[in-house]
Amino acid sequence: MxxxxxxxxxxxxxxxxxxxxxxxxxxxxxxxxxxxxxxxxxxxxxxxxxxxxxxxxxxxxxxxxxxxxxxxxxxxxxxxxxxxxxxxxxxGLFTALPMIVENSLEHGFLQAVWDFLTMQLQxxxxxxxxxxxxxxxxxxxxxxxxxxxxxxxxxxxxxxxxxxxxxxxxxxxxxxxxxxxxxxxxxxxxxxxxxxxxxxxxxxxxxxxxxxxxxxxxxxxxxxxxxxxxxxxxxxxxxxxxxxxxxxxxxxxxxxxxxxxxxxxxxxxxxxxxxxxxxxxxxxxxxxxxxxxxxxxxGIAANSTSFVVYLLSWIYIFVAFGIFLLISYARDKYAAKEHIYFRLIQFLVIIVGILVIVVLLQFTAFKFSDVFTxxxxxxxxxxxxxxxxxxxxxxxxxxxxxxxxxxxxxxxxxxxxxxxxxxxxxxxxxPGCQSMQTRILFNEAFSRGLRIFQIVTGKKSGNI
Incomplete structure (x- = not known):
């Protein structure tokens, strides 16, 4: 902040x-x-x-x-x-060279390298x-x-x-x-x-x-x-x-x-x-x-580089948004009192979606992996x-x-x-990530005291 x-x-x-x-x-x-x-x-x-x-x-x-x-x-x-x-x-090493060179002039090369490695470990x-x-x-x-x-x-x-x-x-x-x-x-x-x-x-x-x-x-x-x-x-x-x-x-x-x-x-x-x-x-x-x-x-594009492919892809955006509006309308109208109609609409949307995918797989170059891609x-x-x-x-x-x-x-x-x-x-x-994080954030004495406190009390402190 x-x-x-x-x-x-x-x-x-x-x-x-x-x-x-x-x-x-x-x-x-x-x-x-x-x-x-x-x-x-x-x-x-x-x-x-x-x-x-x-x-x-x-x-x-x-x-x-x-x-x-x-x-x-x-x-x-x-x-x-x-x-x-x-x-x-x-x-990325070149961005750290000025700091290493400056520390080398002040503390020596080996101490500068050690300080740099310590900073990375922290x-x-x-x-x-x-x-x-x-x-x-x-x-x-x-x-x-x-x-x-x-x-x-x-x-x-x-x-x-x-x-x-x-x-x-x-x-x-x-x-x-x-x-x-x-x-x-x-x-x-x-x-x-x-x-x-x-x-x-x-x-x-x-x-x-x-x-x-x-x-x-x-x-x-x-x-x-x-x-x-x-x-x-x-x-x-x-x-x-x-x-x-x-x-x-x-x-x-x-x-x-x-x-x-x-x-x-x-x-x-x-x-x-x-x-x-x-x-x-x-x-x-x-x-x-x-x-x-x-x-x-x-796969459904069939290696076409035409701009029309991009324009046609917007059909899926509009269809997805239309399905969202339909589900939202059904939820607001039927979900509270007539829940069976809401489930029916959801079921029909799923069935129609599966049928569309089957038709695309059968009659086009559509691949099932295209759904995730x-x-x-x-x-x-x-x-x-x-x-x-x-x-x-x-x-x-x-x-x-x-x-x-x-x-x-x-x-x-x-x-x-x-x-x-x-x-x-x-x-x-x-296992071990929490202990390693505590050791990185705090000194050894505080880390050991925190671990003992957690074991003795049997619970985690809300402020630590």
């Missing part, structure tokens, strides 16, 4: 007249000093993350468009070498990568939309377990969703890139990107005391689902109701300029590229439509579509929550 507040404040400074005038009237060297001691740190951090985005989206385009396949052929060895040589810098890189995402999100959002505000950070006791729902509220939009997006790009790239068939080449190209994804998802739980305790994980997930389905309306607090939190996350869009809305919609259009690239690789295309498209609907909220909220937008957004947050919770639950179930 503190870094979010500082990053938002620096975003407002970028938009201020004072920074504009100082930038124009200072000489070059004083301007550089001013830049790197104020807004420059946040601007450079944002550029690093944007570079990762551009790099991954470019690689995704090269793989889905067939350029990499052509470059990987025997007739294009030179082009393939040009595309692949640059990724030696992705090792997961300092994970924490820094996560904080980099915080600065990028809030700085970029403030520059685009404005709306920096005071955030009460508090001065409470630090060693306290934070629930999953609280972590999700704080980091869903700034870290989790972006990490899932980058992870989806890397997964699709691994599925369709000919270079990914060589495991060593794929790891060398994407290891730093996967580290970014893992850090943005796992850092809040790695540095959360008792974050990998199985009982706490189960209780946290139950609390998360109760928060998602809480029916308190808009009068509830964001800590109690998902709907209230969802509306609060859109407040910056209500006060943004028309240009801010246009840029936001333009950025949301990137989610449609998943569908555009993947549908041409489905298409999810990689249509789920991002749905999120893109939701994001655009939030920008156009003043126009959509007064129509019958808004209730469906809210309900689908709730389902997406459940999906994102399950994706984030899955590795946390796995590490909580694995």
């Amino acid at each position: 503190f870094e979010a507040k500082v990053a938002s404040g620096n975003g407002e400074q970028v938009l201020s007249r004072d920074v504009y005038r100082l930038g124009h009237r200072l000489d070059f060297f004083r301007m550089l000093s001013f830049f790197y001691t104020t807004v420059g740190f946040f601007f450079n951090t944002m550029m690093v993350v944007l570079t990762v985005y551009v790099f991954l989206w470019s690689r995704l385009y090269l793989s889905l468009s067939g350029v990499e396949k052509a470059a990987n052929s025997n007739n294009n060895k030179a082009l393939g070498a040009i595309l692949n040589q640059q990724f030696i810098i992705q090792l 997961l300092s890189s994970v924490f820094y990568t996560f904080s980099m995402g915080t600065r990028t999100h809030f700085f970029g959002r403030t520059v685009l939309h404005g709306g920096a505000k005071y955030r009460a950070t508090g001065r409470g006791f630090v060693v306290q377990h934070k629930s999953f729902s609280e972590n999700y509220r704080l980091y869903a939009r700034s870290h989790f969703i972006k990490a899932i997006e980058l992870g989806l790009i890397l997964t699709v790239y691994a599925s369709y890139s000919p270079l990914a068939k060589d495991t060593l080449v794929y790891i060398a190209m994407t290891i730093s990107s996967w580290f970014l994804v893992i850090s943005w998802i796992m850092a809040p739980f790695v540095f959360n005391p008792s974050g990998f305790d199985w009982l706490k994980t189960v209780y946290d997930f139950d609390e998360f689902m109760n928060w998602i389905w809480y029916d308190g309306g808009l009068f509830a607090k964001a800590e109690q109701s998902w709907e209230r939190w969802w509306y609060e996350e859109q407040e910056h869009l209500r006060t943004t300029s028309p240009w801010g809305k246009r840029v936001e919609i333009l950025l949301d259009l990137r989610f449609f590229f998943f569908q555009y690239g993947i549908v041409h690789h489905l 298409s999810l990689l295309a249509f789920i991002p498209t749905g999120w893109g439509l939701l994001s655009i609907a939030q920008v156009l909220r003043p126009l959509v909220q007064s129509t019958w579509l808004w209730d469906s937008v809210v309900y689908v957004a709730r389902l997406y947050d459940i999906l994102f929550g399950v994706i984030v919770m899955a590795p946390v639950a796995f590490l909580s179930w694995m």
